[in-house]
Amino acid sequence: MDKYERGERMNLKNLPDDEYFTPGHTACPGCAAPIIVRNMMKILGKDTVIYTPANCLLVFGGTYPYIAWKVPYFHEAFENTGSSISGAARALKKQGKKVTVVGIAGDGGTYDIGIQALSGAAERNEDVIYVCYDNEAYMNTGIQRSGSTPYGAETTTTPAGKKILGKLRHKKDMAEIMRAHDIPYVATASISHIADFLKKVEKMKNIEGFRYFHVLSPCPTGWRYDPSKTVEIARKAVDSGMWTLYEAEYGEITNIYKPKKKIPVEEYIRGQGRFRHMTPEMIEELQRWVDRKWERLYGEKP
Amino acid sequence: MYEIRFHGRGGQGGRMAAEALALAAFLEGKYAVSFPFFGAERRGAPVRAFTRIDDKKIRIKTQIYEPDYVVVLDETLIETEDVLEGLKPDGMVIINTQKKPEEVKLSRSVRCATIDATTIALETIGRAITNTAILGAISRATGKIGIDAIEKAIIEKFGARLGKEAGEKNAIAARKAYEKTIVGIAKAGKKFEGKKQWLPTVDELPLGGSIGTLQTEAGLVGIGSFSENKTGGWRVFMPVVDEQRCTGCKICWFYCPEGAIKMVDNKAKINYDYCKGCGICENECPFKAIEMKREVRI
Ligand SMILES: Cc1ncc(C[n+]2csc(CCOP(=O)(O)OP(=O)(O)O)c2C)c(N)n1
Ligand code: SF4
Numbered sequence A: 001m002d003k004y005e006r007g008e009r010m011n012l013k014n015l016p017d018d019e020y021f022t023p024g025h026t027a028c029p030g031c032a033a034p035i036i037v038r039n040m041m042k043i044l045g046k047d048t049v050i051y052t053p054a055n056c057l058l059v060f061g062g063t064y065p066y067i068a069w070k071v072p073y074f075h076e077a078f079e080n081t082g083s084s085i086s087g088a089a090r091a092l093k094k095q096g097k098k099v100t101v102v103g104i105a106g107d108g109g110t111y112d113i114g115i116q117a118l119s120g121a122a123e124r125n126e127d128v129i130y131v132c133y134d135n136e137a138y139m140n141t142g143i144q145r146s147g148s149t150p151y152g153a154e155t156t157t158t159p160a161g162k163k164i165l166g167k168l169r170h171k172k173d174m175a176e177i178m179r180a181h182d183i184p185y186v187a188t189a190s191i192s193h194i195a196d197f198l199k200k201v202e203k204m205k206n207i208e209g210f211r212y213f214h215v216l217s218p219c220p221t222g223w224r225y226d227p228s229k230t231v232e233i234a235r236k237a238v239d240s241g242m243w244t245l246y247e248a249e250y251g252e253i254t255n256i257y258k259p260k261k262k263i264p265v266e267e268y269i270r271g272q273g274r275f276r277h278m279t280p281e282m283i284e285e286l287q288r289w290v291d292r293k294w295e296r297l298y299g300e301k302p
Numbered sequence B: 001m002y003e004i005r006f007h008g009r010g011g012q013g014g015r016m017a018a019e020a021l022a023l024a025a026f027l028e029g030k031y032a033v034s035f036p037f038f039g040a041e042r043r044g045a046p047v048r049a050f051t052r053i054d055d056k057k058i059r060i061k062t063q064i065y066e067p068d069y070v071v072v073l074d075e076t077l078i079e080t081e082d083v084l085e086g087l088k089p090d091g092m093v094i095i096n097t098q099k100k101p102e103e104v105k106l107s108r109s110v111r112c113a114t115i116d117a118t119t120i121a122l123e124t125i126g127r128a129i130t131n132t133a134i135l136g137a138i139s140r141a142t143g144k145i146g147i148d149a150i151e152k153a154i155i156e157k158f159g160a161r162l163g164k165e166a167g168e169k170n171a172i173a174a175r176k177a178y179e180k181t182i183v184g185i186a187k188a189g190k191k192f193e194g195k196k197q198w199l200p201t202v203d204e205l206p207l208g209g210s211i212g213t214l215q216t217e218a219g220l221v222g223i224g225s226f227s228e229n230k231t232g233g234w235r236v237f238m239p240v241v242d243e244q245r246c247t248g249c250k251i252c253w254f255y256c257p258e259g260a261i262k263m264v265d266n267k268a269k270i271n272y273d274y275c276k277g278c279g280i281c282e283n284e285c286p287f288k289a290i291e292m293k294r295e296v297r298i
């Protein structure tokens, strides 16, 4: 009898030792993405099938002839994670198999390139889990801006030049777009909040229908910070309001985490090379964006 | 013409070193080209970069297979691959190591220069980025390119990217390395098991590479097979657990991106075969039971 059947809630103490994502993978030292998938897989378990489009995780999780995943693992095209997992889940259901079908894509594969297949699958309420690990740019191809890249951040396609300093537009709110799909479950998470992260994975495993799980994934290479700071930066993202943790069921926010003490966005961006060139006016603009989002999600001024 | 092949790990700046060397040669009035090897490699994985220098225009565009000089930015690489592959008989290898040339064991006996570039980089730049210190060693060991040109090239190239002050610090690192490089002869005797010959073709792989695992001459393939790839060589600093302080809280176990920490008898145990030395465990341990220490590899 496993832990769920006993009705025991997952926490750090009873999180299984099993690893379904082996060491030996080639992610950069300090990358958050393997932290996310390792721990998520401990709960999702062996009866899981993984689909991944092109991204860092695809490459560092499987480079011929090696594969880090210990469960069936498939690569599909960039555009169609949503439709690939839809088909796989239906086929497996027809065969009478009880399997969790999971698509994991980066922000590029979610916000931009894969959004139509994702939206379609969500609208049809396919019985799958879609995970976005969000490192806020196209990292695998060498750091190009995506719809997720925050305002002011430098990427190779939004360089900090003499006239224009980094990205001009703010980050798109993908989780809110998914919430508008009226699906059984939407959750945002951060590795800095372990209990919250585990609770959400456990919960989504046991829900039927479309589940969208969105995790911030700090990237030392693309964000240009010391690899040891990955969790610290994830924590500051939450404490500053740059990243908000919540759960929504059928479009209603059912649980939202509010930082005890909101830190200025300046504290979050300090130490990240991608924001180094930001002027005081730019930092104010980013702060205004955070404050607007705060007001929208918490229904009160920060 | 002479050709230099750099062996490093992704993120160590081998490519920048190759480019700065080409720039230094150019500043001395020579023709020079440099380029990296492109692959799916990320930080930490073994990578190569190349520089060609000549008195006349260089037409050849291939990778360098028979170099005159081999430069090794990361000592751990001499354990895992034969860096001397293709090196000309009278060629020379320049290695970042704390050892003297006579203490270095390679696949054959060759002229060898050694420099402790990591220590110089830590002392001068404050980070274990050795790609500028090694340039000073190249100048000294080869005698083909002046240290003044190297310094100028570093200030120009690294200064443009990292700011003037950082550019100058890197030039100082090169000068220090120039002064401390030791030239001698390396020992022969290191054996590399012949590279595994056979890898499965797409048809021979388990379906989608993903349904099962297959034992081949080249090792395991299929799901879970990445465990064949030991990433411990990527480290510069190693985490050391103080068992007295460790309370078995499992925070580091959760956060290790490699899954290289196991809880044994309620204490964190690190698997150094895979630990890449990112330092997250030290940063997150609430009880300060983990410390990152400079690793001395013998
Ligand atoms: C249709 C298509 N366009 C472009 C590419 C090239 N490509 C491979 S990975 C990648 C970046 C992926 O970015 P993201 O989804 O954010 O994942 P990350 O690498 O950042 O983790 C790109 C553009 C591709 N493989 N397929
Ligand atoms: S580039 Fe970023 S996301 Fe990609 S493997 Fe490296 S740290 Fe991870």
Ligand SMILES: [Mg+2]
Residues within 6 Å of the ligand: A106, A107, A108, A134, A135, A136, A137, A138, A139
């Ligand atoms: Mg990305």
